[in-house]
Amino acid sequence: MRSDHAVVLTRLEDVPSGSAFDRMYVQGQIRGHRELLALNSSYLRSGRDPQEQAVARMSLPIIQRHLAILGNLREIA
Numbered sequence: 750m751r752s753d754h755a756v757v758l759t760r761l762e763d764v765p766s767g768s769a770f771d772r773m774y775v776q777g778q779i780r781g782h783r784e785l786l787a788l789n790s791s792y793l794r795s796g797r798d799p800q801e802q803a804v805a806r807m808s809l810p811i812i813q814r815h816l817a818i819l820g821n822l823r824e825i826a
Contacts, residue, residue, distance in 0.1 A: 754781075772823075779819045786812045 757777045764770045789805040789812065796802045
């Protein structure tokens with residue numbers, strides 16, 4: 750686990766359940782999905798392995814759908 754991700758996880762562990770936790774969790778998920786979207790988009794443009802490019806291409810709409818769902822959750826949380 751990357752150190753910045755570990756920091757988010759540690760912060761979450763310190764927040765009691767409830768709306769503050771929900772907000773922090775959703776924000777962390779949005780950041781992670783944005784990173785994943787950028788990574789897959791970058792690999793799609795410059796990756797060399799056709800099979801891995803196919804996985805990146807297939808993943809993009811799923812990640813985008815998750816981001817849309819998380820955006821709706823952010824409005825609720």
